[in-house]
Amino acid sequence: GSSSILSAFPHSITSLPMRPGDNIIPVPTALFMVQVKSECHFSNSTRQVHFLGRYIYNREELVRFDSHVGEDLAVSELGRPAAELWNRQKDALERARAAGHTFCRINYKFLESSAVRRRGRGRVTVYPAKTQPLWHHSLLVCSVNGFCPGHTEVRCFQNGQEEEAGVVSTGLIPNGDWTFQLMVMLEIVPQSGDVYTCHVEHPSWTSPVAVEWSEKFSDLENSLCKMLSRLGACVMGLLFLGVGS
Incomplete structure (x- = not known):
């Protein structure tokens, strides 16, 4: 019963959440916090399910049920009495062992359409991190934002x-709405006529997306360069004339 379970924990803990399917015991949160986290890790859809039941007191994990092991494991010395007690409760242990199906697979079906199969096409943009003149080192950023799932x-x-x-990548960054963003940065020395391409592949697209970026001399830049070249030649001529006189 619940009283025997509670006796396995320190006297400062007056109640403890149970496994999925057990009765929920109210927990006063003014003095301490007890958390129970149920994690379902899926491989190949729902063919392989790894269930973890984690019991945490004030940010310290005490006990963990691991479906690969089939029993409760003491994560800290504080949780050892509870792990030993729970492993002797055969009915509760069988429910935990069945959670991969009764808890994980059933919830997977409810979330499949809204989360698992969700597709976000995302948007690709390419831009320099900081505007630099030609022939100077610069950083070109390829940003992919709003895509789902997170495989890109x-x-x-x-x-x-x-x-x-x-090439440096930020790695996947969650946006908090089931979508992700990613930035890949490339160190470049832009020259007139160079074309840089950001090539992105994602399951939501039928074909890869390629976005180009280039920096070319404008007509004004060409005119300024010619004027500066002539001015430099004129100054050099005056210098030589001064030296010769």
């Missing part, structure tokens, strides 16, 4: 050749 592949190309050196 991003590659960077310069003039059709894939770049692997100098």
Whole structure:
């Protein structure tokens, strides 16, 4: 019964949440906090299910049920009495062992349409982290935002050749709404005529998405360069003239 379970914990804990399917015992939260976390890890849809039942007191995990092991494990010395007690309660242990089906697979069916099969196409943008003149080192950012699920592949190309050196990724960043964002940064030295391509593959797209970025001399920049070149030649001529006189 619940009284025997509670006796396995320190006297400061007056109640303890039970496993999925057990009665819920009210827990006063003014002085302490007890958490129970049920985790379902799926592989190959629902063919392989790994269930974890974690019991936490004030941020310290005490006991963990692991379906791969089939019994409760003491994570800390404080949880050892409870783990030993729960492992002797055969009915509760059998319910925990069955949670992979009764808890995980059933909840998977409810969440499948809204979460598991959800698709977010995302948006790809390419931009320099900081505007720099040509021939100067710069950082080109390829941003992919709002995609779901979190499986995506991003590659960077310069003039059709894939770049692997100098590529840094932030890794997946959750947006908090089941979608993700990712940024891949490439160190570049932009030259006139160079074309950089961000190549992204994602399950929600029927074909890869490629976004190009390039920085070319504008007509104004060309005129300024010519004017500065002539001005430099004129100054050099005056210097030589001054030295000769």
